[in-house]
Amino acid sequence: MKKKVILILIVILVSMVVLPNRVIAAPVMQENTSFETPQKEKFLDKVRNTVLNRNYKGFNTQPHEWYYMNKGKSEEQGPPKETSDYVPKYNCYYIGDSSKKIIYLTFDEGYEKGYTPKILDVLKKHNAKAAFFVVKPYIESSPEIVKRMEREGHYVCNHTVNHKSMPSIYDEQKFKSELDGVEKEYKKVTGKEMPKYFRPPMGKYSELSLYYTKKLGYKTIFWSFAYGDWETGNQPSKTEAKKKILSRTHNGTVLLLHAVSKTNADVLDELLTQWEKEGYKIGTLDELVKFKQ
Template identity: 55%
Template sequence: MNQNNKVRNYLIIGVCMLLFGTLITINSSLTSKSMTQLVNPSLSTQEYNWYFNPRNDGKQPNPIQEANFFRNYSSYYVGDPNEKVIYLSFDAGYESGNTNNILDTLKKHNAPAQFFVVESYIKNNPDIIKRMEQEGHLVCNHSKSHKSMASINDLDEFKKEILSVSEAYKEVTGKEMPKYFRPPMGKFSETSLKNTQDLGYSSIFWSFAYVDWYENKQPTHEYAKDKIYSRTHPGAIVLLHPNSKTNTEILDEVLTHWEQEGYTLKTLDYLTKKK
């Protein structure tokens, strides 16, 4: 091999090594960037479905046991067991024409509530959102697209699910959205609760709910009232759906019943400031 060939081969080898080293650096950088996009990889991403064990004796139900870590991440499902306070909440994915009637009934009883709404609800119903806020209710965060937050492994996507809703609320009302988040479908993980907390939000579960969301399969008035009355307890966080015709029609009776039983309705601000 002559001298020129040797020099040429050395140059080729050198260039290849330089390119290989550059590729390794780029790949390492991309891997590092990818890792930063993972949502708290040190925490469990196992998905759980919220549930509680109902009681009919006027006492608070016991919550999910296999995921009791929820208590560590600014999460609530119930209030003070010794105080006859109810936190009435509605999960609103869309407007079915009932909400203004519900607001009329709440106004009649001077009863505050919390409405957990998705982004599209805010954009499609700005006048209702303004009315909720102006009449003393809390309009709270129920995510952008109503997907399981436990299924989101990208931090930017996770943030967008929550922050885009608060941005839409501010555009409509000019105010900051209350920092309460209800996990869609009650699905959560330790990671999702931690990341919700890191965004400054409390996660709000519930200690009462019943099957009220099927518009074409609504429970009777008597069935619904029996469920609600028999499972009412101090500190209850009650979850209803405003698309329910039954809920809309019985709400006046329910609020009257609670008042007669000595209960007061309050907002989540009262709950969290007591803790």
């Protein structure tokens, strides 16, 4: 009997840790169940199959982290091979037209470090429009900056309320609330509807999370360039940042930058100047989506 209780507890604990937000029913324990082989192995197989089941409502729940296959300037970048089918199926975008010198600037905004006003000044100087993916606390703490973004023609887009890993949320209403909360706060501050573009926190996604996102009317924006710019205490030098960004800029690049980066704020003017010299134009998310349709 002691073994039975221990096994039940193991099933419950594993289900709580491995599959948050999902209810798993433990197998019913019969009083005469024998845990000798082969009955024991059959029971353990059932437990393993239940815990490792990656299907919910017919959608794969295996979590993934977005990455891109950077091939330099000459070749088109590739999406993750294991989820490449998800990109067209669930309205995901990560690159524009590889035959045209158009690139797309996007910034993730988890909190304000004091550099966004400078970034906006530089964008205004170059008449460039960017997309800022914001969480709800950012809108609450920096409403004037958000209003300025909208007023100057930038896209202020959804990055969730709490910056959670969205593949961990199985419940559709909980998932929806993470996006709805940002929309409502944005409208409260600006009086405008938020553009229906979404960036998953930390680039984490699953087929289920992409399905929910599409069902809510959103398009998921990934990227074809990113670098280690988010650690405020370990910033790359301007020289290092310029070299890395410019050497990996390609036709159709969707750049992911973080606005908490002092280096990004300091180097943006030089980047835009160089891109202009090379004949690049800064496109909008609407233009990115229109090209892919």
